[in-house]
Amino acid sequence: MVGRKAIYDFVDEAAEWAIGLRRGFHRWPELSNQEYRTSIRIKQELENLGIETEKVLDTGLVAIMNKNSNRKVVALRADMDALPIQEEVILPYASERKGVMHACGHDVHMAVLLGTAKVLNEIKEDINGTVKFIFQPAEETTGGAERMIKKGCLENPKVDYILGLHVKPDLPAGTLGLKYGKVHASSDMFRIVVKGKGSHGAYPELGIDAIVAASQIVTNAQSIVSRNVSPLNPAVITFGSFHGGNAMNIVSDRVILEGTLRALDKNTRDYLKTRLREVAKNTAKAAGASADVEFSKGYSALTNDNFIVDMIKELGMCEAGIDKIVELKEPSMGVEDFSFFLEKIPGAFFFLGSGYKGRENEGIHSGKFEVDEKCIKPGILIETLSVLKLLE
Structure with a gap:
């Protein structure tokens, strides 16, 4: 040897x-x-x-x-x-x-x-x-x-x-x-398409503002980690991309949000996806809009x-x-x-x-x-x- x-x-x-x-x-x-x-x-x-x-x-x-x-x-x-x-x-x-x-x-x-x-x-x-x-x-x-x-x-x-x-x-x-x-951590990517109704910026009551609805989704999603996940259990929701609108005087009818989810265990990973989908859809609905949510699997x-x-x-x-x-x-x-x-x-x-x-x-x-x-x-x-x- x-x-x-x-x-x-x-x-x-x-x-x-x-x-x-x-x-x-x-x-x-x-x-x-x-x-x-x-x-x-x-x-x-x-x-x-x-x-x-x-x-x-x-x-x-x-x-x-x-x-x-x-x-x-x-x-x-x-x-x-x-x-x-x-x-x-x-x-x-x-x-x-x-x-x-x-x-x-x-x-x-x-x-x-x-x-x-x-x-x-x-x-x-x-x-x-x-x-x-x-x-x-x-x-x-x-x-x-x-x-x-x-x-x-x-x-x-x-x-x-x-x-x-x-x-x-x-x-x-x-x-x-x-x-x-x-x-x-594990990683998953998400893509949320918020759909509203376009109108002239001078008459917002005739439209459904997808930018406002999307902004509320971003804001409300912050409560998932701060209020739905234990502070002893690390988790991350990051919105890294927000795209919507084509002109300064038009109410946007469509916004695309993209970001990532991170978690350290499978249950939290699954929960983040379920809860983000709920928050996105219900927030959009409250604004009169709709939200389609898709996830792409990352690493375990x-x-x-x-x-x-x-x-x-x-x-x-x-x-x-x-x-x-x-x-x-x-x-x-x-x-x-x-x-x-x-x-x-x-x-x-x-x-x-x-x-x-x-x-x-x-x-x-x-x-x-x-x-x-x-x-x-x-x-x-x-x-x-x-x-x-x-x-x-």
């Missing part, structure tokens, strides 16, 4: 290699469902290591190590897509694509996973099971996780546990962020398996050389489609501190977002040790 010192040496070597890969990914970012060049590069690097790969969806990849072990299977996932954001940081490996940037750290996620694959490949004869490496497109938009699952990425062989990570710039590199239980809430979080915490404290472990107390009302994996199998999603120590770091989804690449080595080490522990 390979010793821990040998693993640490392999991690040191893999981290330097992975930093170079990360810079290549950062230089050529690709938007959701367009990760063709990225996918080809990942496939080449894995095949150079002698690791079998399989295409899933147009740009997704699954690589398998020790496929026929007939023992437990652990999967690791990295997302691949960039964002339509112009990079503002001057770097020697800055994005060469105008208006496209890895502003959410997915370049780091891919590099860490490839580095982990390199380390595990060095000791594969001593690995007591099978490892799957899942490279997933479209986390930022259409939810590549759910589509990859439907295509069978968790089968043949069936995955027993899964791990995922995300950079966290408000924690310095070398820090690990862990959250027990609920980590991210992300809930960690606490046993696996405990395992990562112990490894981080005792073996992985993590500078500090921060236990996150509050869930995020943001979303992450790793949740679809955790609906199927036990696993954990954790956070890799990626900020520079001693300075204020810009958050993700910003053109000023920057990563301290010192985070890559501890990311590779904690993923490697977690895989070995889960396969014991």
Whole structure:
């Protein structure tokens, strides 16, 4: 059995290699469902290591190590897509694509996973099971996780546990962020079409003002979270778009409202939709108008398996050389489609501190977002040790 010192040496070597890969990914970012060049590069690097790969969806990849072990299977996932954001940081490996940037750290996620694959490949004869490496497109938009699952990425062989990570710039590199239980909210999008009756603005009594009715819907909907949901149960209703009217002296006959709902459990998620529909329809009716309400499903809430979080915490404290472990107390009302994996199998999603120590770091989804690449080595080490522990 390979010793821990040998693993640490392999991690040191893999981290330097992975930093170079990360810079290549950062230089050529690709938007959701367009990760063709990225996918080809990942496939080449894995095949150079002698690791079998399989295409899933147009740009997704699954690589398998020790496929026929007939023992437990652990999967690791990295997302691949960039964002339509112009990079503002001057770097020697800055994005060469105008208006496209890895502003959410997915370049780091891919590099860490490839580095982990390199380390595990060095000791594969001593690995007591099978490892799957899942490279997933479209986390930022259409939810590549759910589509990859439907295509069978968790089968043949069936995955027993899964791990995922995300950079966290408000924690310095070398820090690990862990959250027990609920980590991210679910999301649903809504579209409300309010229909009234047009008239000249000088004679409003001859019409039914859709703008007034829609404004009342927006106002009344605020009482759903403040008065219908427990203050101990986080929920969000956000109206992000309000479109109506064509002229300053015409009573509008139509308004379109669009927004998002966020919740941490299924019952609250369902209730928000039911109650928003009731409020919208009845408020419009009271104004003499009508409201049609449609919902589009987003991502599920992300809930960690606490046993696996405990395992990562112990490894981080005792073996992985993590500078500090921060236990996150509050869930995020943001979303992450790793949740679809955790609906199927036990696993954990954790956070890799990626900020520079001693300075204020810009958050993700910003053109000023920057990563301290010192985070890559501890990311590779904690993923490697977690895989070995889960396969014991």
